Amino acid sequence: MKRVEAIIKPFKLDEVKAALNAVAIQGMTVSEVRGFGRQKGHKEVYRGAEYVVELVPKIKIEVVVADQAVTRVVETIAKAAKTGKIGDGKIFVLPVEETVRIRTGERGDGAL
Amino acid sequence: MKRIFMAVIILIALVGSASLIFAEEKSKTEVTAPGATEQAKSAPLAPAAPATPAPPKIDTGDTAWMLISAALVLLMTPGLALFYGGMVRSKNVLGTIMHSFIIIAIITVQWVLWGYSLAFGPDVGGIIGNLSWFALNGVGLDPNPDYGATIPHQAFMIYQAMFAIITPALITGAIAERMKFKTFLVFTLLWATLVYDPIAHWVWNVGGWIHNLGALDFAGGTVVHISSGISALAAAILVGKRKGYRVEPMAPHNLPMTITGAAILWFGWFGFNAGSAIAAGRLSTSAFVVTHIASAAAAISWPLVEWIYKGKPTTLGAASGAVAGLVAITPASGFVGAMPALLIGFGAGIFCYIAVVSKNRFAYDDSLDVVGVHGIGGTWGALATGLFASKAINDAGANGLFFGNSALLGIQALAVVVTWIYAFVVTFILLKILDWTMGLRVNEEEEESGLDLSQHSETGYNF
Numbered sequence: 001m002k003r004v005e006a007i008i009k010p011f012k013l014d015e016v017k018a019a020l021n022a023v024a025i026q027g028m029t030v031s032e033v034r035g036f037g038r039q040k041g042h043k044e045v046y047r048g049a050e051y052v053v054e055l056v057p058k059i060k061i062e063v064v065v066a067d068q069a070v071t072r073v074v075e076t077i078a079k080a081a082k083t084g085k086i087g088d089g090k091i092f093v094l095p096v097e098e099t100v101r102i103r104t105g106e107r108g109d110g111a112l
Numbered sequence: 113m114k115r116i117f118m119a120v121i122i123l124i125a126l127v128g129s130a131s132l133i134f135a136e137e138k139s140k141t142e143v144t145a146p147g148a149t150e151q152a153k154s155a156p157l158a159p160a161a162p163a164t165p166a167p168p169k170i171d172t173g174d175t176a177w178m179l180i181s182a183a184l185v186l187l188m189t190p191g192l193a194l195f196y197g198g199m200v201r202s203k204n205v206l207g208t209i210m211h212s213f214i215i216i217a218i219i220t221v222q223w224v225l226w227g228y229s230l231a232f233g234p235d236v237g238g239i240i241g242n243l244s245w246f247a248l249n250g251v252g253l254d255p256n257p258d259y260g261a262t263i264p265h266q267a268f269m270i271y272q273a274m275f276a277i278i279t280p281a282l283i284t285g286a287i288a289e290r291m292k293f294k295t296f297l298v299f300t301l302l303w304a305t306l307v308y309d310p311i312a313h314w315v316w317n318v319g320g321w322i323h324n325l326g327a328l329d330f331a332g333g334t335v336v337h338i339s340s341g342i343s344a345l346a347a348a349i350l351v352g353k354r355k356g357y358r359v360e361p362m363a364p365h366n367l368p369m370t371i372t373g374a375a376i377l378w379f380g381w382f383g384f385n386a387g388s389a390i391a392a393g394r395l396s397t398s399a400f401v402v403t404h405i406a407s408a409a410a411a412i413s414w415p416l417v418e419w420i421y422k423g424k425p426t427t428l429g430a431a432s433g434a435v436a437g438l439v440a441i442t443p444a445s446g447f448v449g450a451m452p453a454l455l456i457g458f459g460a461g462i463f464c465y466i467a468v469v470s471k472n473r474f475a476y477d478d479s480l481d482v483v484g485v486h487g488i489g490g491t492w493g494a495l496a497t498g499l500f501a502s503k504a505i506n507d508a509g510a511n512g513l514f515f516g517n518s519a520l521l522g523i524q525a526l527a528v529v530v531t532w533i534y535a536f537v538v539t540f541i542l543l544k545i546l547d548w549t550m551g552l553r554v555n556e557e558e559e560e561s562g563l564d565l566s567q568h569s570e571t572g573y574n575f
Contacts, residue, residue: 044363045418045422045424045426046199046363046364046426046428047428047429047432047468047469047481048418048422048465048468048469048472049472051361051363053361
């Protein structure tokens with residue numbers, strides 16, 4: 001099992017969700033985060049005082065998938081989230097040791 | 113320390129109750145005489161009573177307008193709370209709002225006990241009133257010929273109470289996000305008694321020395337805005353800069369709240385300025401109209417200057433401009449015409465913007481720009497009155513420089529300087545004493561966690 005973590009631009013969320021549904025990924029965890037890579041922040045001005053805001057709002061999507069599905073999922077997210085401009089985001093793949101479905105007690109790939 | 117504090121509170125409560133009971137037993141009638149009023153009158157008098165001189169008749173239109181105006185000015189203080197509240201960081205939103213809100217409560221009590229008497233009561237030497245009107249003794253429902261000959265005396269009193277309330281509330285912008293609540297309460301009571309009441313007396317009491325010099329202040333340019341603006345400077349210097357000032361970001365956390373507050377202030381200001389006619393009719397209409405024009409003009413000029421110098425016009429700039437225009441027109445509102453109001457407002461947006469952005473050259477942290485908007489705006493307004501006042505608008509006033517009288521400008525300048533010096537010095541001394549005895553600031557940890565939690569055990573937002 002692997003956890004696929006994707007940091008994407010917020011407006012791309014619906015597109016990525018739809019694309020994942022199309023490849024039979026039904027569940028995910030979504031959080032609102034802030035961060036930056038190479039994308040510069042923006043400037044705000046209040047009564048002449050300038051504030052450079054470096055942290056840019058992003059969306060983080062986490063899905064845990066079976067090993068065989070990882071490549072497919074990564075490609076799906078990358079394609080749906082891409083705009084070609086700086087700030088598109090990154091995808092990380094991490095190993096997962098165990099998964100449990102709380103309602104039934106199932107473990108392993110069957111719990112995904 | 114705590115026990116002494118409690119003992120003092122109980123003592124005040126006992127003395128207060130005693131005088132209240134005492135005052136109620138005395139008859140509330142006052143000597144009334146058919147005196148001339150200084151304001152333009154609207155309603156005609158009923159046929160006079162035969163032998164004794166007729167008591168001034170209460171005009172229902174004037175009275176209705178004054179009661180509404182009092183309510184309008186009251187609303188300005190919660191409006192100010194929102195205006196300021198949106199500009200601080202979210203961890204301090206309740207603390208900031210609480211400053212204004214609690215002032216409504218404590219200054220109301222101070223005013224009806226001794227504040228009104230000191231400000232408007234029988235004059236002593238042109239400097240201050242005596243305490244014969246303590247606990248509204250002698251302040252009844254018959255008109256006082258000097259203060260609203262066509263409205264109940266208490267209507268005038270309660271209208272003025274709202275001014276006494278909002279003036280110290282203005283200062284709180286300068287000490288936002290770092291003052292100890294206890295000390296703030298004591299400071300407010302003492303400032304009202306030692307700064308506001310005397311200055312109001314000098315400018316608005318019929319025996320006041322600045323009044324008798326001929327200085328014109330229709331609705332409170334010196335009494336309210338300059339006094340609070342300059343006191344705010346003293347306060348900002350003595351309370352010191354916020355931790356992380358100019359290093360950490362301290363952007364406004366809720367500008368929609370701020371704009372809402374500005375809108376409420378604009379609305380209420382019609383009571384502040386037009387109500388200062390103390391009657392409903394020609395003068396109050398004139399004041400209403402010029403107030404609106406000045407605010408609109410400033411709401412154009414501030415964002416315009418921003419657009420030119422910073423690249424974009426901002427909503428905070430539009431709201432701040434509107435407020436600056438209202439401040440500037442305040443002393444002039446009963447004395448100038450529509451086109452001068454346009455110029456006064458337009459100028460206010462520019463001068464106050466410059467004052468606000470220049471703040472960074474000096475070493476003080478006037479967090480919400482009280483000095484720049486109220487101090488400078490009020491000064492501009494007071495001097496502009498010396499330029500544009502016209503007896504054609506209000507023949508109880510005077511002519512300004514552009515209407516053939518160069519003397520007024522000098523008198524206005526004198527009133528301005530006296531107010532600057534007195535308000536600054538007394539506030540400075542007051543805060544120094546309070547710093548030695550009670551401490552002005554919260555400690556570092558309290559400042560870091562925010563006033564809402566540290567002073568009030570509350571959080572503003574629990575999403």
